[in-house]
Amino acid sequence: xxxxxxxxxxxxxxxxxxxxxxxxxxxxxxxxxxxxxxxxxxxxxxxxxxxxxxxxxxxxxxxxxxxxxxxxxxxxxxxxxxxxxxxxxxxxxxxxxxxxxxxxxxxxxxxxxxxxxxxxxxxxxxxxxxxxxxxxxxxxxxxxxxxxxxxxxxxxxxxxxxxxxxxxxxxxxxxxxxxxxxxxxxxxxxxxxxxxxxxxxxxxxxxxxxxxxxxxxxxxxxxxxxxxxxxxxxxxxxxxxxxxxxxxxxxxxxxxxxxxxxxxxxxxxxxxxxxxxxxxxxxxxxxxxxxxxxxxxxxxxxxxxxxxxxxxxxxxx
Amino acid sequence: xxxxxxxxxxxxxxxxxxxxxxxxxxxxxxxxxxxxxxxxxxxxxxxxxxxxxxxxxxxxxxxxxxxxxxxxxxxxxxxxxxxxxxxxxxxxxxxxxxxxxxxxxxxxxxxxxxxxxxxxxxxxxxxxxxxxxxxxxxxxxxxxxxxxxxxxxxxxxxxxxxxxxxxxxxxxxxxxxxxxxxxxxxxxxxxxxxxxxxxxxxxxxxxxxxxxxxxxxxxxxxxxxxxxxxxxxxxxxxxxxxxxxxxxxxxxxxxxxxxxxxxxxxxxxxxxxxxxxxxxxxxxxxxxxxxxxxxxxxxxxxxxxxxxxxxxxxxxxxxxxxxxxxxxxxxxxxxxxxxxxxxxxxxxxxxxxxxxxxxxxxxxxxxxxxxxxxxxxxxxxxxxxxxxxxxxxxxxxxxxxxxxxxxxxxxxxxxxxxxxxxxxxxxxxxxxxxxxxxxxxxxxxxx
Ligand code: B12
Ligand code: SF4
Numbered sequence: 001x002x003x004x005x006x007x008x009x010x011x012x013x014x015x016x017x018x019x020x021x022x023x024x025x026x027x028x029x030x031x032x033x034x035x036x037x038x039x040x041x042x043x044x045x046x047x048x049x050x051x052x053x054x055x056x057x058x059x060x061x062x063x064x065x066x067x068x069x070x071x072x073x074x075x076x077x078x079x080x081x082x083x084x085x086x087x088x089x090x091x092x093x094x095x096x097x098x099x100x101x102x103x104x105x106x107x108x109x110x111x112x113x114x115x116x117x118x119x120x121x122x123x124x125x126x127x128x129x130x131x132x133x134x135x136x137x138x139x140x141x142x143x144x145x146x147x148x149x150x151x152x153x154x155x156x157x158x159x160x161x162x163x164x165x166x167x168x169x170x171x172x173x174x175x176x177x178x179x180x181x182x183x184x185x186x187x188x189x190x191x192x193x194x195x196x197x198x199x200x201x202x203x204x205x206x207x208x209x210x211x212x213x214x215x216x217x218x219x220x221x222x223x224x225x226x227x228x229x230x231x232x233x234x235x236x237x238x239x240x241x242x243x244x245x246x247x248x249x250x251x252x253x254x255x256x257x258x259x260x261x262x263x264x265x266x267x268x269x270x271x272x273x274x275x276x277x278x279x280x281x282x283x284x285x286x287x288x289x290x291x292x293x294x295x296x297x298x299x300x301x302x303x304x305x306x307x308x309x310x311x312x313x314x315x316x317x
Numbered sequence: 318x319x320x321x322x323x324x325x326x327x328x329x330x331x332x333x334x335x336x337x338x339x340x341x342x343x344x345x346x347x348x349x350x351x352x353x354x355x356x357x358x359x360x361x362x363x364x365x366x367x368x369x370x371x372x373x374x375x376x377x378x379x380x381x382x383x384x385x386x387x388x389x390x391x392x393x394x395x396x397x398x399x400x401x402x403x404x405x406x407x408x409x410x411x412x413x414x415x416x417x418x419x420x421x422x423x424x425x426x427x428x429x430x431x432x433x434x435x436x437x438x439x440x441x442x443x444x445x446x447x448x449x450x451x452x453x454x455x456x457x458x459x460x461x462x463x464x465x466x467x468x469x470x471x472x473x474x475x476x477x478x479x480x481x482x483x484x485x486x487x488x489x490x491x492x493x494x495x496x497x498x499x500x501x502x503x504x505x506x507x508x509x510x511x512x513x514x515x516x517x518x519x520x521x522x523x524x525x526x527x528x529x530x531x532x533x534x535x536x537x538x539x540x541x542x543x544x545x546x547x548x549x550x551x552x553x554x555x556x557x558x559x560x561x562x563x564x565x566x567x568x569x570x571x572x573x574x575x576x577x578x579x580x581x582x583x584x585x586x587x588x589x590x591x592x593x594x595x596x597x598x599x600x601x602x603x604x605x606x607x608x609x610x611x612x613x614x615x616x617x618x619x620x621x622x623x624x625x626x627x628x629x630x631x632x633x634x635x636x637x638x639x640x641x642x643x644x645x646x647x648x649x650x651x652x653x654x655x656x657x658x659x660x661x662x663x664x665x666x667x668x669x670x671x672x673x674x675x676x677x678x679x680x681x682x683x684x685x686x687x688x689x690x691x692x693x694x695x696x697x698x699x700x701x702x703x704x705x706x707x708x709x710x711x712x713x714x715x716x717x718x719x720x721x722x723x724x725x726x727x728x729x730x731x732x733x734x735x736x737x738x739x740x741x742x743x744x745x746x747x748x749x750x751x752x753x754x755x756x757x758x759x760x761x762x763x764x
Contacts, residue, residue: 003530003575006568038561213621214438215663216690218628221603222401229399255667255753256620266436268616276595276621283596284625287603303592310556310593311600 012235020124027291049090055097099130107142144168224288245285248296384475392581392607430614451479512542521546581607636688637662647678675756706739
């Protein structure tokens with residue numbers, strides 16, 4: 001009996017999304033699981049954005065903090081460094097200092113930061129609040145206005161604040177990142193609520209909530225696989241958005257990325273450990289379907305880019 | 318392919334003699350179909366029927382074991398493509414490659430690194446599981462010399478023998494055959510000569526073919542040569558190739574019941590770039606490789622890969638958890654603090670580890686929250702003041718204390734007021750948020 005390769009095709013496909021105006025990035029558009037180019041089409045590679053914060057990254061471990069030592073006091077300079085020196089395809093600005101526990105800076109201050117950063121870069125910008133429900137609703141509205149016309153991704157909209165944030169994204173021509181917490185039903189529900197406001201379902205990016213290697217990665221993994229299965233196999237229009245992996249923040253918070261070798265002598269080099277933690281967390285997200293990743297360490301980004309290329313080039317079989 | 322109860326019934330003697338312990342043949346057939354009975358329970362079954370039923374009952378991915386004793390590696394038995402459907406059962410074997418062209422001192426260093434690779438993570442002891450010993454020199458004497466070194470200093474680590482010459486393989490098996498190594502092995506050009514060597518020593522083989530069609534033919538040929546325990550390699554080394562072939566092999570075995578590909582898969586992750594290698598190994602672990610072979614042992618990489626494997630192979634329905642009880646850390650006294658947390662394994666081992674590190678004796682009260690982390694349990698209403706109070710009061714700890722102080726996780730500081738009400742006589746102290754701040758916190762508190 002001749003062997004027939006059990007390839008699979010699906011009725012559904014993922015929406016294609018473009019961010020930015022001057023220079024742009026485009027992702028999504030595939031009709032198969034991540035890197036299954038052998039049985040379908042994958043028009044775009046995943047996009048990696050470098051994370052920039054609006055305040056000193058004093059809780060980043062030295063291995064990654066040191067890279068930005070000269071620029072991390074100024075978000076615009078930091079973003080420009082990522083674009084020009086690190087060749088970032090996109091920048092993700094986290095407005096962390098607006099959080100009531102992290103400085104409580106005002107919405108207008110955040111808007112100013114956004115304008116400054118946008119003036120310094122031509123690559124697309126992703127604008128992320130501090131994940132404080134009430135404060136984000138205020139801050140992201142101001143940020144959306146400051147970024148009008150630049151077609152950014154704005155987030156994260158959650159169950160309890162999506163209305164204001166989605167309205168601001170719509171009014172200022174941005175895309176919206178919708179965060180739900182590791183639950184496929186809540187994810188779909190949030191997308192439905194957002195589209196019921198008249199927001200285009202093709203302009204949403206799903207954040208299923210990233211968890212780090214060793215710290216809940218297994219949950220994120222399966223939620224993402226299930227979301228993608230629903231999008232492709234069940235052709236569910238409310239699950240066909242591209243997905244985001246907000247990797248750096250969770251990966252570098254782990255003990256494995258932080259502990260000195262003197263503290264954990266059996267764990268080996270802390271720098272490589274940290275880079276591996278970020279690379280593997282990001283690699284996991286990418287293999288489960290994330291098209292957009294937010295990362296911190298240039299070496300982790302470089303590894304992931306090479307891995308993504310290696311996964312995309314089909315050998316003659 | 319799994320048979321239905323009616324299909325099975327047609328193969329049975331239909332005498333309803335009840336010797337199988339079931340009232341009728343049909344009832345027995347139904348149990349067989351649900352895998353709640355085994356074929357051998359019916360003594361009167363025809364040879365043909367028992368073969369057909371036996372084959373149908375075989376797992377879609379064959380069970381293959383190499384190595385002996387406590388460290389033996391069991392592979393196969395997987396039944397799904399996605400881990401949310403059902404737990405992945407046989408964690409990928411992580412092996413390191415040793416080439417006999419390396420110098421003795423290089424090989425010794427690898428052997429030491431393997432021996433020293435054990436890491437404890439959330440209660441599991443994890444280590445490099447096996448060694449892939451490659452006859453790169455093509456020289457049989459050198460190969461035996463290297464196996465001699467391995468016999469002397471790593472007698473228990475399961476071995477994969479990377480040998481293609483039957484004579485060298487025979488000599489090697491004389492040396493290490495009793496360790497039941499995996500003989501990797503067989504290609505289309507040496508199958509006839511290699512199979513008898515493997516059969517003589519009763520060892521499983523690695524079968525390498527170029528592409529899935531050729532591989533599927535080759536496994537059938539090896540089977541016809543009398544060998545059933547195989548591990549397969551389709552020859553791909555690139556990430557795209559590994560993902561494609563491993564996916565197609567797993568689908569063929571599980572969805573199409575293609576027996577000629579129903580074997581565990583071996584993947585070679587070796588890369589010049591160590592970071593790229595860790596990602597290639599990750600791909601293998603996630604996407605169906607039964608064995609992943611690394612080019613070297615590095616502690617940081619072991620930690621990352623062992624952790625990843627734990628994540629992928631954990632039961633998606635049941636979080637890893639520990640028993641609810643009051644654990645003692647050091648030798649706590651009636652004056653020592655009671656530190657409370659949940660019974661999620663990860664949470665418990667992190668918190669217990671930090672307290673042990675700082676050598677402050679304490680009572681660690683671990684509360685059953687169905688294996689949820691502190692914040693998850695709180696959000697799910699399992700870690701509430703009422704339930705915590707019930708647990709503490711029912712645990713008997715109060716009789717052992719003269720000073721009743723309960724330290725709660727910083728992330729649930731919000732519980733402290735209500736807890737003070739529910740636990741009269743107790744002082745409730747809010748600890749730090751992250752466990753890694755616990756040592757400083759406990760030491761200061763003692764001073
Ligand atoms: C994985 C995960 C899940 C998994 C469950 C994992 C598990 N076994 O518990 C699943 C998917 C099932 C889940 C479900 C939910 N989750 Co959840 N989940 C997570 C996630 C990503 C990681 C949790 C984890 O494993 N943490 C690691 C462990 C080790 O942390 P820990 O137990 O808190 O321990 C740390 C500290 O607390 C401290 N510590 C522990 N004990 C002690 C004791 C003392 C004395 C001290 C001082 C310190 C200390 O040490 C540890 C390390 O520093 C977190 C987000 C995050 N990054 O934390 C959300 C999170 C906990 N989940 C959240 C929510 C809301 C939920 C749901 C209610 C929502 C939903 N999607 O349905 C459900 C509830 C469960 C249910 N009804 O079934 C929220 C909680 C929000 C809040 N503040 O209340 C979080 C924080 C997500 C968020 N908003 O960012 N979740
Ligand atoms: S022992 Fe066999 S023949 Fe007898 S009832 Fe059971 S299935 Fe039928």
